[in-house]
Amino acid sequence: MAGRLTLAAICDRLAEHGLIVRGAFHPQPADDVPGCGEGGGSATVVMVGNAGPAMWRAFAASQPDAFSHNAMNDWSAAVIAGIAAETGGRALFPFTGPPFLPFMRWAQRAESLRQSPIHILMHPEFGLWHAYRGALVYEGALAADPPAVRAHPCDTCADKPCLSTCPVDAFDDAWRDLGVCYDYIDSAAGADCMSGGCRARLACPVGTEYRYEPAQMQFHMTAFRRRL
Secondary structure (H helix, E strand, O other): OHHHOOHHHHHHHHHOOOOEEEEEEOOOHHHOOOOOOOOOOOOEEEEEEEEOOHHHHHHHHOOOOOOOOOHHHHHHHHHHHHHHHHHOOEEEOOOOOOOOOOHHHHHHHHOOOEEOOOOOEEEOOOEOOEEEEEEEEEOOOOOOOOOOOOOOHHHHOOOOHHHHHOOOOOEOOOOEOHHHHHHHHOOHHHHHHHHHOOHHHHHOOOOHHHOOOHHHHHHHHHHHHHOO
């Protein structure tokens, strides 16, 4: 099946759900892709995710009732596993574990990404407004070009407003103080962050056209708070 597939065809199926292909790579044993330990490049991992609000709109439209705690993970698993079954692949997810699969390492194999000062992967076009929802693994080697080397926006950002905007200084170049963040968003003063999104993330000038919608930001902030 994989030999008759193209990334363009996979893109078309994902687009029906507001999802996009986030690059692809041929896994080596060191990549720790389940079932590909002896692959030696003969398999293909297609990263699946979102940028901007399109996925949120598809997800929200699919929910007849109030969102459950794991609603987006459940929806992502159903959609991506369904596409995997249709196209002869298998699905992997970043939210099944522990142990959790090294999705952030795979992402950097598939796209030109680097960690931002606030520890979210920075994309040259999407900025901080993107995520990974799963991966499709095919036994054959689909055509997958290596990611183009692109300039990292943080390297030329002198002001780094993401580090100076947080009201409780939860970030610096080396660490993130989740305890301080949790305490703040639990307080009346932090209601703005809970309802409108992380101020440090919003301060980034890159990819603002992909910024999440308010309801999406509130959903993710609520999910972030529940991790405590």
